[in-house]
Amino acid sequence: MDNIRDLLLNRRTIRKYLSDPVDDELLTGLLESACRTSTTGNMQVYSIIVTRDEIIKKELLPLHFNQNMVTEAPVILTFCADFNRFSKWCRLRDAEPGYDNFLSFMTAAIDALIAAQTLCIAAEANGLGICYLGTTTYMAHKIIDVLQLPKGVVPVTTVTLGWPAEKPEQTDRLPLEAVVHHEVYRDYTDAGIEELYRGKEGRTDSAQFIRENNKTTLAQVFTDVRYKKDDNVAFSKMLLRVLNDQGFMNQ
Numbered sequence: 001m002d003n004i005r006d007l008l009l010n011r012r013t014i015r016k017y018l019s020d021p022v023d024d025e026l027l028t029g030l031l032e033s034a035c036r037t038s039t040t041g042n043m044q045v046y047s048i049i050v051t052r053d054e055i056i057k058k059e060l061l062p063l064h065f066n067q068n069m070v071t072e073a074p075v076i077l078t079f080c081a082d083f084n085r086f087s088k089w090c091r092l093r094d095a096e097p098g099y100d101n102f103l104s105f106m107t108a109a110i111d112a113l114i115a116a117q118t119l120c121i122a123a124e125a126n127g128l129g130i131c132y133l134g135t136t137t138y139m140a141h142k143i144i145d146v147l148q149l150p151k152g153v154v155p156v157t158t159v160t161l162g163w164p165a166e167k168p169e170q171t172d173r174l175p176l177e178a179v180v181h182h183e184v185y186r187d188y189t190d191a192g193i194e195e196l197y198r199g200k201e202g203r204t205d206s207a208q209f210i211r212e213n214n215k216t217t218l219a220q221v222f223t224d225v226r227y228k229k230d231d232n233v234a235f236s237k238m239l240l241r242v243l244n245d246q247g248f249m250n251q
């Protein structure tokens with residue numbers, strides 16, 4: 001138990017990797033661990049695309065906004081919400097699948113994310129480094145083409161995997177009381193927000209972040225630079241179109 005706690009509390013995202021490969025046996029073991037995780041109704045409505053091929057990685061690179069890890073990590077894993085396989089099985093067995101709706105997308109996306117995180121923990125327990133790529137949902141329409149995902153399948157997250165070539169400082173976290181509510185949700189007062197974000201805002205790396213981005217508060221770095229409304233709305237429209245095209249919008 002202590003080992004698991006140490007592992008979870010000491011982890012950090014790894015964005016630089018050695019060129020050493022991740023051998024097949026180890027990767028298969030990680031995938032087996034991921035697939036033993038909880039899944040809605042034991043339907044396993046997700047798929048994992050393993051990319052090792054340099055040519056495919058190069059095609060994925062711009063779709064992940066040229067984040068170096070995509071070509072530098074030996075393995076790229078794309079976790080997909082997938083009702084295609086399960087629905088095909090239903091049809092073969094005289095059962096009518098009713099999964100062409102948004103709820104089913106959420107079900108499958110939740111399954112995919114739980115499998116992804118289980119794989120990440122297993123990878124870190126083996127000394128490997130991982131980095132999630134949020135760009136997957138921004139560019140899902142193009143990733144679908146590169147990975148040849150059929151209707152009923154939507155990529156929801158990507159994980160880069162390899163042997164660490166860095167040991168970055170751990171990032172900060174909000175205090176536990178910021179995120180945990182006992183029995184019912186306790187909404188935040190302005191004074192409470194001030195208190196909970198004081199530590200984050202007081203860090204020297206936060207001050208540097210604000211300076212580098214020419215902003216006056218840390219929150220502005222998020223709203224005006226990193227996760228802007230216009231971008232969010234544009235990517236959101238694209239994602240809704242993807243869900244429609246892939247058959248998850250009640251058609």
Ligand SMILES: Cc1cc2nc3c(=O)[nH]c(=O)nc-3n(C[C@H](O)[C@H](O)[C@H](O)COP(=O)(O)O)c2cc1C
Nearest residue numbers: 011012013014015067131132133134135157170171
């Ligand atoms: C869903 C998700 C998407 C992420 N997307 C990216 C990404 O596109 N690029 C990146 O460098 N890190 C990405 N990260 C990693 C986070 O930046 C990182 O987890 C966070 O800064 C905390 O750092 P830590 O994991 O080292 O504690 C992502 C993490 C999650 C959970």
